Each structure stands twice: as structure tokens, then as C-alpha cells.
Amino acid sequence: MGLPTIASIESLLVFTEPCFSVLVCLVVNQYQKPPVIQQLQRTYKYFESYYYMIIEPTSPKLLPEPLKEPYYQPPYTLVLELTDVLLHPEWSLATGWRFKKRPGIDYLFQQLTPLYEIVIFTAETGMTAYPLIDSIDPQGFVMYRLFRDATRYMDGHHVKDVSCLNRDTSKVILVDCKREAFSLQPFNGMALQKWDGNSDDPVALSGVDDVRSVLENYALEDDPIAAFKRRQAQLALEEEQRLAQLSQQTNKGFSLGSMASRFWRSKQQ
Known part of the structure; x- marks a missing residue:
């Protein structure tokens, strides 16, 4: 690469001059304000950055990238x-x-x-x-x-x-x-x-x-969590069926007991 020409330097200055002018204006405007206002603004910016530091995680990626082969990355x-x-x-x-x-x-x-x-x-x-x-x-x-x-x-x-x-x-x-x-x-x-x-x-x-x-x-399940949910649902269904059968047996026993009681009372009368 050769040395920059005068024309290229002039074009660069023309391109950066507006941005530089805006930056200078912002700095000048900031320090043209009364000292009390300047201090309040700096204090506000400090607490604002501290506030976001508290409410937001320190990084959008809290853990490093998963391990690659030949290292082992648990699934x-x-x-x-x-x-x-x-x-x-x-x-x-x-x-x-x-x-x-x-x-x-x-x-x-x-x-x-x-x-x-x-x-x-x-x-x-x-x-x-x-x-x-x-x-x-x-x-x-x-x-x-x-x-x-x-x-x-x-x-x-x-x-x-x-x-x-x-x-x-x-x-x-x-x-x-x-x-x-x-x-x-x-x-x-x-x-x-x-x-x-x-x-x-x-x-x-x-x-x-x-x-x-x-x-x-x-160990052999592709998705252990889904397998666990399926087994839990199956166990819940079996428990529900067991309770239903138990309830039916209880009702039958109650009916037979009532019939026997009525028969005994009628016989005594």
C-alpha cells in the first residue's frame, strides 16, 4: 500500500468533519451548563448504569461454549x-x-x-x-x-x-x-x-x-424427561383405576350389607 494522497486525506476530512463537529458541540453544550446541573447529570448516569447492572445479567452468554470433541460434553x-x-x-x-x-x-x-x-x-x-x-x-x-x-x-x-x-x-x-x-x-x-x-x-x-x-x-431413553413424564402419567392412570375399583367394591359391600340388614329386620318383625 502506498502513502495516502492529499485528495484522500481531504475526502476523509470532509467525511468526518460533520461527526467531529457534532461531538464537539455535545461536549461544549454539556460543559456550558451550570456546574450543579453537570453534577446532577453525571450522578444520574452513574446510578442509571448501576441500575441496569443490577437488573440485567452480566452477559447474554453466562456459560462458555459447550465442549467439543475430543472432550466430553454431558447431554x-x-x-x-x-x-x-x-x-x-x-x-x-x-x-x-x-x-x-x-x-x-x-x-x-x-x-x-x-x-x-x-x-x-x-x-x-x-x-x-x-x-x-x-x-x-x-x-x-x-x-x-x-x-x-x-x-x-x-x-x-x-x-x-x-x-x-x-x-x-x-x-x-x-x-x-x-x-x-x-x-x-x-x-x-x-x-x-x-x-x-x-x-x-x-x-x-x-x-x-x-x-x-x-x-x-x-439411560437408553433419547429424552429422559419425556420418558419420566410418560411414566408419571401411566402411574397416575393406574392409581386412578385402582381407586375406582376400590370405590366400586366398597359400594357393592355397602349394598349387600344394607340388603342383609333389611332381611334381618323383616324376619324379626
Whole structure:
């Protein structure tokens, strides 16, 4: 490339002169205002940027791109809340804040890792949650960690926008104890009851001695979630039929009892 000619420089100046003039006018107009007005405008812009920083996620893509071969990318993404799902916070005057780990978490993570990309997405701040995640996951099964600054603040709630996870939303399961947390994508969420710190926890292992037996039932399914829904619907139908049969048997027994009672009374008369 040769040196720019005088004609090209002149054409560039002609092209950029209007934009430069507008910029200069804006700067001059801004500083021509009284100092009090200038300070108020700067304060407003500061709080406006801070406001959007609070209500919007830090990035439209909160997770990096899925892993490519030869690395293994689990087919599903499991997003878990930390507070009242994996940990229960307790406070007392003597000890201050203490956190109780839910039973079976280590075993649960170990069994889920082959099928699920485990992400902890909590409404807590990173300063609070980061050491807690380290304590409950010493083996590093949790692949990613997201905190309050990644949520979308709506109607007084920290909402977790699944569309910002940079994953196929049809493959994402979000587990929380607040339905508001997945209000933007309600069909991606599963709301659990808050764990109260009870050591005899019926939810962590769901009464299953070996969770591998449960996972094995869905290992060959192309869509485990759809398979689970089909099985739940089948179980509900079978339960409804069982209750209907039980009701019919009860009605028959009641009718026979009434007939026998009437016969006995007529015989005594």
C-alpha cells in the first residue's frame, strides 16, 4: 500500500468533519451548563448504569461454549440453587451464621456427572457462595458457578434466565425452591420444598437405596424427561383405576350389607 494522497486525506476530512463537529458541540453544550446541573447529570448516569447492572445479567452468554470433541460434553445441564436446596443456613447468637450440608450430595453429584453438566446458579453473592461451593464439592463435580450478578432482577425477585445460559433450553433442568426463580421459563424448572436442615432427609435420595438403578431406567431413553413424564402419567392412570375399583367394591359391600340388614329386620318383625 502506498502513502495516502492529499485528495484522500481531504475526502476523509470532509467525511468526518460533520461527526467531529457534532461531538464537539455535545461536549461544549454539556460543559456550558451550570456546574450543579453537570453534577446532577453525571450522578444520574452513574446510578442509571448501576441500575441496569443490577437488573440485567452480566452477559447474554453466562456459560462458555459447550465442549467439543475430543472432550466430553454431558447431554443435559442441571442448574441447582445453593441455599435451601443443597445447604441450609442457620444463625444463632453464639455461633453466627452456619451452613448445614444436605445428606447425600457427594453421592448425588457422583452419579449425575456422566449425564449432567452440573451448574450451581444461586441468588447469593459470589463472595458468600464461592467458599460454600468449595466446601460441598471438594472433588470438583460442579462445572460452573453463577451468582446473583448473573440473575435478572424482576418484581423483587432474582430470576434465572435459562436463555442466557448458552445451552439448548430443551436440555436444561433448573432446580430451585422458589418458582419465581424460573418464572421466565416455567417448563424448565422444578420447585422443591425448602430443606429445613433435617438430617433424615427424604428428598436427597428420594428413598432409593441405589440411585443407579433409577438412572439405568432412563439411560437408553433419547429424552429422559419425556420418558419420566410418560411414566408419571401411566402411574397416575393406574392409581386412578385402582381407586375406582376400590370405590366400586366398597359400594357393592355397602349394598349387600344394607340388603342383609333389611332381611334381618323383616324376619324379626
